[in-house]
Amino acid sequence: MDFKYSSEGYNSEQSYKEFKSAAVVCNNEVTCTVGKNILTEGGSVVDAAIASMLTLGVVSFQSAGLGGGFYMIYYNAETMEDYFVDAKAQASHAVDGDFYTGNEYAMTYGRSSICVPGELKGYWEAHKKFGKLPWSRIFEPAIELAENGFKITAGCETWIRVTVPKLKENKRLRSLVTRADGSFKKAGDIIVRPEYAKTLRHIVKHGADEFYNGSMTNDILKDIHDGFGFPSSISHDDFAQYKVRIEESVKMTLNDDHTLITSGAPSGGPVLAYILNILNGYHFTEEDWKKNRVLTYHRIVEAIKFAFYKRTHIEDPYFSDEVDELVNQMTCEKHAEEIKRKIDDCRTYSSEHYGEKMAQVPNDPGTAHVGVIGPDGSAVAITSTINHPFGSNVVGERTGIIFNDQINGFFFLEKSEDSLTYSKNQIGPGRRALSSTCPTIILNNSSTAATVKMILGGAGSARIINSTALTIMYHLWFGMNINESVKSRRIHHIWDPNTLEIEKGMDEETIQGLKNLGHKIEMVSGYLSTVQAISRIPGNKIAAKCDCRKGGYPDGY
Template sequence: MRIVWSKKLLLWLLLAALMVTALTLGLVFGLKNRDTLYISGAVVSNGIGCAAVGGEMLTDGGSAVDAAIATLLCEGLLLPHSMGIGGGFVATIYTRSSRKVETVIARESAPAAAHKDMFVGETSITGAKSGAVPGEILGYWEMHRRYGILPWKRLFEPSIKLAREGHVVSRYLAAAIQSKLDNIKADPGLSAVFLNATGDPHLEGDYMKRPALADTLERIAENGAKEFYDGGETGRKFVEDIQKMGGIITEQDLRDYTVRWESDGHVSAHVSGTYTLYSTPMPSSGPVLAFILNLMADLYTDNEPIYWQRVVEAFKHAYGQRTNLGDMYADPVSAASINATLEEMLKPEFLESVRKLIHDNSTSEDYLYYGANFTVEEDHGTAHMNVLATNGDAVSITSTINNYFGSKVASTQTGIILNDEMDDFSTPGVINGFGVPASPANYIYPGKRPMSSMSPCIIVDQEGNVRLLVGAAGGTRITTSVAAVIMKYLLRKESLTAAVNNGRLHHQLAPMRVSYEQEVDSSVTDYLKQVGHEMYEEPVGSSFAAVTAIGALEQPEPFYDRRRIGSALTLAKTNKMQH
């Protein structure tokens, strides 16, 4: 029996060996042409369904910039209260093959007839007069000329279809309509879009069409940026409508508008010894974000309460420096002082002197202690999106029309909602509620762009691989929110979900208090209170900035904030098996 069993065992072992050999040969020879799929690209957007529009462009062979433009056009329809072609944007672009970084400043600029005293004595800044010269379309056009692969018209097709055939009103848009209903009813252009046939506001789930904007997008798709900026029908109609409502934008302002590119002037910061951050220069808050991260580079500790005390103090010093910043490229009066502040902020010696002012067991309520003599106007609603293409190229863009529905007026002939970026400038003689005067660095000047909290950034490792794209929407809390997510994800090694969704802290110097969400650990808030900070717990549902990010420490992971709606898409790349 033993001999028979041994023979059977040997026979089974021989058969098993033959099967393994056959399988191995099959994998090597029979399956050698199979492809493996892995996630290598991603798009994330604040607009529901807009990430899919960007992904469609990448799938069709388009570039990261193609995908970004198509996504933003979609966001202008799905998030018309936050951004659109009547606004402006700032962008950071990264090319993986060359490791080249370029930034685009297509932020709105003051019209030629604007002056620093134009809003003195006015209690609110709204209406057509509050509109600055839009930069959105020219910014898209120039990015496409430099980085586009697909035809310009192709990028517009999904959004023209949405505008013509209609889209579902989201919960977020319905709430925005309700919050500004009086303004909407007061303006014919907005009423035509956001009220239904019976004169009632569109509700969540309603279907909304924008035929006038569809016509406008078709003309721009056919004729390029000149359709708006250089004597085209759209530009003429837009100016005609805005001037009838009291605006000061002229066709010459449109012709004179320029997009600013920076190849060497982008902002960078070291995030630990491994990662480098790239972001946009003035008048965005890229320099403010870089200042926070550079300050914190030597202040890391595993002690959670002490770490966040240091972060809060870094926020306060950063916002103190921010009060002395503005658009130095179009302000002959303040340019020298703005440039001096910017240069000082980047010096290692200055950073070290500021670190010595940060203490673990005390704080100050003196604005001068943090380098501030003035205040800067708050900015408001925005939208942010990121694209990571399968070839490693990346684009991070934040776009805005400022407050909800911008200036609260729309051009009836074009369907374009006008921004209210003039509200982002400071006005002489205005003392804010905290007794701090307005900032001369941010006074109105023709052609000048107002200071902004927008700070779209791309972070790469030492090999040049993109590891994080991040930006946010939500006014002055953008910069601290982006900084917090970067520190949590890359330094404190939290997951991207936790880094974006967990509770946040914010301090912008004025008001002199720490705002925090209820999810922040009580050990941190109790310690900050013990140190001497005034603490303010934000009501549930209040507007902390909404972050959108793509983490890529491993495979790309697009993620949008629980604080706002959005959409995310990943792309698989085919890779031939190597043998």
């Protein structure tokens, strides 16, 4: 579906700024300023990222909040160590996959679509390990906005208009976003979230354990089970047993000059790394972009198709010994060279050329990203999601939490007389679904010490992976500055269906050239995801770019 957000009152020139010491990017200027303020008070980049994301969970409630989960990449410049924090929502231990087969409503809307949220536990563990400022200070901006009110963004208005009218049962959500005259609220209207503010205050006082194994757990469970739709299998034990995973990041070298650090399985990080690993062998330069643009795009598309086929084999690594081996293969230079040799410069092929028929992976379009670089050179990239916009559409009467619909992120096996579609990403007790999000940090390789070159991530379902990859290529390989890299037209392919999506505005010569190579093209009038990016540029300055497709102004100092 194509979306065009209103740009009224938005100054796109302010979406790019340069700073001397630190910067924060996301799709909302208020949350960028929150993160900047935390850094000026001596907070760590993790403190700033959590404060920004908590605030984003209030104002961009269609995409993030305590009812969801996140992936975080953290790089400590002093120790030169990196961490991958997996705090994504998790299926209950009593979940029954057969119940959801053929029941799109149950997996997408209402209490049956909800997984155990990991967002708060992830913040708690990350702050304990990497934070500096008091827990209470991190929450202050989010509480103030939830209590006193905030303006609806153009993006939120669009999702209200597109999503909320689909259901009659989502009464509490409708109440939150409806004016006194019965019409839906629009950009600039004020929303207050008093129940959510109380929840945040309670967490400040009692900590995350109160959310996962305390009296608040009972309120959360009541909110879930009082919701509409089919019953939920989530129990108190599911909350009490939820654990944050702090794992090794996925890492690989980019053309000897840079090191990519991204999130591991079951995120989109391994797929991002695989695309870049295949294309590494071409040793792209600015000349390839200027003189051989059609061929360059063709090679990129072909690499994407191989990568998205491989994506269908990824699942929660805690439930399969094969996933680590698969990810190692995807980051292996020798294997990437073998795949590169399968790319034909003269034509594209049908989906079967890239791999046997597999079930496609569900999308996770309700996402929000924050990037932070601090004065010490440390950095965070964090992407949060409640899956679809407004998640399950269930809003807690007691807590004000908008709960995820992460069940929809799994694949449900269906058999027919003439085919058997299959995916590794199947639901099961305690599992975490495959995701497209891929928060990423890129380092400059040096004989003395590595420094952060880029921080980026995005929102927009499976398109996140390709948009992030293109932004990296535009900037590091094709000579564009970070402003141009984020603004440039994007392409998208997911292997099957065999259709290449292109943002309107790309030059006709390139489009026709791709058609001549056999690509079936669909022009997209809206945008292909959004990317938030930071880059260290000559003069030891920091360039920060918020994607003007969606809005937001970076902040820093």
